[in-house]
Amino acid sequence: MATPLSADALVAALKKEGVTVVEHAGWRTHNRNAKGAWGPVNGVMIHHTVTSGTAATVSLCYNGRSDLPGPLCHGVIAKDGTVHLVGNGRANHAGLGDADVLAATVAERSTLPSPRRQSTDGNTHFYGFECENLGDGRDPWPEAQLTAITKASAAICRAHGWSAASVIGHKEWTSTKIDPVGFTMASLRTRITSRLASGASAGSPSPGSPGAAHQPFPGADWFRKKPKSAIVTAMGKRLAAEGCSAYSSGPGPQWTDADRASYAKWQRKLGYTGTDADGWPGTTSWNALKVPASR
Structure with a gap:
């Protein structure tokens, strides 16, 4: 929705x-x-x-x-x-x-x-x-x-x-x-x-490719599988830097409920409400977060 x-x-x-x-x-x-x-x-x-x-x-x-x-x-x-x-x-x-x-x-x-x-x-x-x-x-x-x-x-x-x-x-x-x-x-x-x-959208370098300053959106399904990845760590650090941390300890690399709660704070900061601020990343909010590309 x-x-x-x-x-x-x-x-x-x-x-x-x-x-x-x-x-x-x-x-x-x-x-x-x-x-x-x-x-x-x-x-x-x-x-x-x-x-x-x-x-x-x-x-x-x-x-x-x-x-x-x-x-x-x-x-x-x-x-x-x-x-x-x-x-x-x-x-x-x-x-x-x-x-x-x-x-x-x-x-x-x-x-x-x-x-x-x-x-x-x-x-x-x-x-x-x-x-x-x-x-x-x-x-x-x-x-x-x-x-x-x-x-x-x-x-x-x-x-x-x-x-x-x-x-x-x-x-x-x-x-x-x-x-x-x-x-x-x-x-x-x-x-x-x-x-x-x-991640083949035009203008979005593949993760880890030369010139990829920010991590392209991995896709909604990727997060729902609760991945263990350096991308999750990088995301968590950016959320904390934006004042949207719900972590009791350092973020990542394993996706947890704390990551989802932190991301929901970020969505609300962007003005999303209701089910649009459910903590599951979407393309627009992810791009706005500017997560550094994984090297």
Whole structure:
């Protein structure tokens, strides 16, 4: 559960991940917020468009249809891998879905239940990417497009400290939809997991590489496994330097409840509240801490 990214934060996250972004006029204030809540957000939903041609697809997703006003997503991912931003806020992309699927996504379970009910408003809880494809099982998915889907999903997951389990397909949300067709969501989540584990966001040197002044975010899952690492020690020292220590003795290298309590203090210092200040590191708060890179 998280507060939606601002327009600036979303663009920055996508570009840092190496995504080619096109911002369409008015997208920052183009939304359906007057019709319902936008957030807290819990995941990313992937769709196919059943359209051909990038310009026509972007126009449709921006403007919508007579029976469904736009925006129909937050970003359109074209065949060439470009992400076209068309909306910021509530978008008409997810519709009603299963509350049990939402609960499994929030918990980041590796297996989702089969959707049976249309009881929960997904437009409140999910970022949506419409991917240009006819959805007939024959229209190809170019590698550039699959890579962009991976990068865009990973960018949002990094920003919120989510794992790949927070990325679902429309067909996993409701039994009334089949998208995406042409690749499996399991294969996409595997790609996203690999990217998050590699720390491969653009402009972020790998841990220990020459010129890496600060430690890149290791990923939310890394901390939940209670690691024993010099990174934990370096983090603890930075938390103490920022006046956010809950340690009774020196920090690290083993992750403990004291590390989590200290990190929660840091999150509150940054202005986070509620579940956003639960002590589990996320990308934004981690980058702000400026933990020295492990050598």
